Amino acid sequence: MNSEIERALWSLTWKLWRHDVPGSRRREIRRDLRANLREAAADVGEREAVRRLGSLDSLVDEYASIYARQPGELRLLGGLWWALATLLIIILLNGRRITSVSGLKDHGNFDPYSYSFGLPGGVHVLRVFGDVEQSVLLQIQIGRAAYLLLPFIAFLIGLRPWRLLERLSKRTHHDGASARV
Amino acid sequence: MVSMNEIEHDSQLLKGVLTMVLLHLIGERESYGYDLVEQVHAIGLAEVPDGSIYPALNRLEREGHITSYLVRSRAGPARKYYRLTESGRRSLADRQRAWNRLTRITSQLFTAELSTFGGEGSR
Numbered sequence: 001m002n003s004e005i006e007r008a009l010w011s012l013t014w015k016l017w018r019h020d021v022p023g024s025r026r027r028e029i030r031r032d033l034r035a036n037l038r039e040a041a042a043d044v045g046e047r048e049a050v051r052r053l054g055s056l057d058s059l060v061d062e063y064a065s066i067y068a069r070q071p072g073e074l075r076l077l078g079g080l081w082w083a084l085a086t087l088l089i090i091i092l093l094n095g096r097r098i099t100s101v102s103g104l105k106d107h108g109n110f111d112p113y114s115y116s117f118g119l120p121g122g123v124h125v126l127r128v129f130g131d132v133e134q135s136v137l138l139q140i141q142i143g144r145a146a147y148l149l150l151p152f153i154a155f156l157i158g159l160r161p162w163r164l165l166e167r168l169s170k171r172t173h174h175d176g177a178s179a180r181v
Numbered sequence: 182m183v184s185m186n187e188i189e190h191d192s193q194l195l196k197g198v199l200t201m202v203l204l205h206l207i208g209e210r211e212s213y214g215y216d217l218v219e220q221v222h223a224i225g226l227a228e229v230p231d232g233s234i235y236p237a238l239n240r241l242e243r244e245g246h247i248t249s250y251l252v253r254s255r256a257g258p259a260r261k262y263y264r265l266t267e268s269g270r271r272s273l274a275d276r277q278r279a280w281n282r283l284t285r286i287t288s289q290l291f292t293a294e295l296s297t298f299g300g301e302g303s304r
Binding site for chain 2: 031032033038040055056
């Protein structure tokens with residue numbers, strides 16, 4: 001496992017996503033870079049291979065200038081995917097219980113714990129708790145509000161609203177430059 | 182006074198030359214990313230970071246100047262080889278003409294300047 005390379009690739013993928021480079025291009029870039037970095041690592045070592053890439057931000061800017069969608073487009077489909085994926089995760093996680101390994105309580109001090117997240121007005125969103133005495137290492141309880149709230153937040157993230165802000169900031173910058181000319 | 186380091190680090194200058202160099206190298210021999218990085222460094226452009234070369238290849242492919250195909254490698258993941266297209270060949274010829282014209286003009290200018298300064302210095 002090339003950990004330095006994989007770390008750099010994950011960081012790069014995340015930055016490419018933020019720059020709205022389409023998923024198929026992100027995968028292609030990652031695959032090509034992985035192949036080239038591994039070749040380089042065989043010659044100069046992983047760390048040096050990653051260092052020779054130069055600034056990851058500049059690299060992402062270069063790729064974004066080739067592949068990124070125009071700023072300002074809200075990604076409606078992206079938002080829906082995020083919401084759907086979050087809903088699926090909630091359904092899968094709700095009520096899941098990890099039972100403690102038998103005899104675990106004899107090996108340390110495991111006090112019962114409980115963390116709750118909610119909204120003002122006593123609306124229950126999420127509760128995580130555990131009690132080794134009752135053979136529960138971790139249990140997740142998701143409130144009804146979470147079924148609406150979390151997918152909605154995910155939807156907003158998936159829309160990538162900062163791309164809209166980027167367009168506004170670019171327009172302001174452009175207007176400023178034109179005014180100076 | 183401009184130092185040698187400043188010239189070597191002039192990324193805009195390098196970037197302009199890099200596209201032409203890559204087209205030339207791929208035209209000479211079909212090649213893959215890391216091999217091209219080594220070739221670029223070997224001809225004396227060691228200042229060019231690897232991270233400038235890989236996106237430059239993507240840009241050339243997107244513009245239709247090169248095409249790519251995958252070849253299995255025993256060393257690891259498949260290598261993406263690049264091949265010059267007809268459009269790439271034309272682009273390289275155009276760029277070389279423009280470059281030759283530019284260097285002719287600038288070298289005339291600099292030779293004239295050098296002889297002026299050389300003449301003053303010898304007095």
